[in-house]
Amino acid sequence: MEFDINKWVSEKETNQVILEHVGDFTSDYIDSLLPSMEENLNNNIENENIRKKAFHVFVECIQNLYHHIEPISELVPVFNSSKIGAIVMVKEDNGCRVTTGNFIKKEQEHYLKNKIDQLNKLSTDEIKRLYRETINNSAFSEKGGAGIGMIDMARKTGNKLKYQFLPVKGAPDMLFYSFDVTIN
Numbered sequence: 001m002e003f004d005i006n007k008w009v010s011e012k013e014t015n016q017v018i019l020e021h022v023g024d025f026t027s028d029y030i031d032s033l034l035p036s037m038e039e040n041l042n043n044n045i046e047n048e049n050i051r052k053k054a055f056h057v058f059v060e061c062i063q064n065l066y067h068h069i070e071p072i073s074e075l076v077p078v079f080n081s082s083k084i085g086a087i088v089m090v091k092e093d094n095g096c097r098v099t100t101g102n103f104i105k106k107e108q109e110h111y112l113k114n115k116i117d118q119l120n121k122l123s124t125d126e127i128k129r130l131y132r133e134t135i136n137n138s139a140f141s142e143k144g145g146a147g148i149g150m151i152d153m154a155r156k157t158g159n160k161l162k163y164q165f166l167p168v169k170g171a172p173d174m175l176f177y178s179f180d181v182t183i184n
Contacts, residue, residue: 003168003176005101009086012099012178016091018044019058024081025065034059040089050095053156054183060149061087061100061181069102072174095184104177109165112177119150120160127155157183 005022013020018040021033037058045051071082085102104112122130134148154161162180 003103003166005084005086005176008101008166008176008178009088012088012101013090016044018089018091018096020086020088022084022086023079024083025062025069025085027066030062030066033062037089044091045096047095050183054089054096054098056156057098057153057181057183058087058089060153061098061179064149064179065100065102068104070104070174072103072171074171075103092182092184095182097180097182099178099180101176101178103168103174106173106175108177109175112163113165115150116161116163119154122154124155124158127151131155153181157181159184 009020009022019033019037021029023029038055041051041054045054065085065087069083069085072084073082075084076082085100087101088099090097090099119127119130131148131151134151150161159182162182164178166176166178168174168176
């Protein structure tokens with residue numbers, strides 16, 4: 001399988017890097033990361049409102065990685081794990097950006113694309129309404145989520161969610177899913 005996740009990360013590091021991680025996202029790693037992430041935000045983002053939103057988005061993104069990374073046996077020789085993802089947070093002129101990336105089954109592309117495109121078409125009020133409806137009517141999925149993470153990120157940031165699906169050479173049934181959230 002040819003996809004250079006480190007090259008992808010370096011392309012996402014367009015400004016001052018607040019945090020970068022490529023690898024496995026275990027619950028222990030996430031627990032140890034959260035306090036240092038909060039400190040990094042305090043040291044790098046002056047606006048308290050942006051810091052709070054950024055931390056919230058970061059937690060949502062890292063939970064998505066933890067719950068939704070697809071195991072890929074071809075990654076074991078390179079990373080000593082079959083469940084590899086990446087997260088990058090960079091400071092931008094008027095806030096910051098959180099980018100995640102992980103391998104997915106090609107069959108998931110349509111679902112994710114439709115979900116994000118639908119969210120991006122909604123007004124701020126429509127997103128708030130959808131969030132409330134989803135909270136009130138949700139059942140938890142087999143992976144533990146109620147399907148509100150992306151809705152909540154769009155609601156909290158007021159920005160459109162960006163995504164990209166990149167081919168993985170030699171693995172026609174897999175894609176690399178890149179997801180960007182801007183906080184300002």
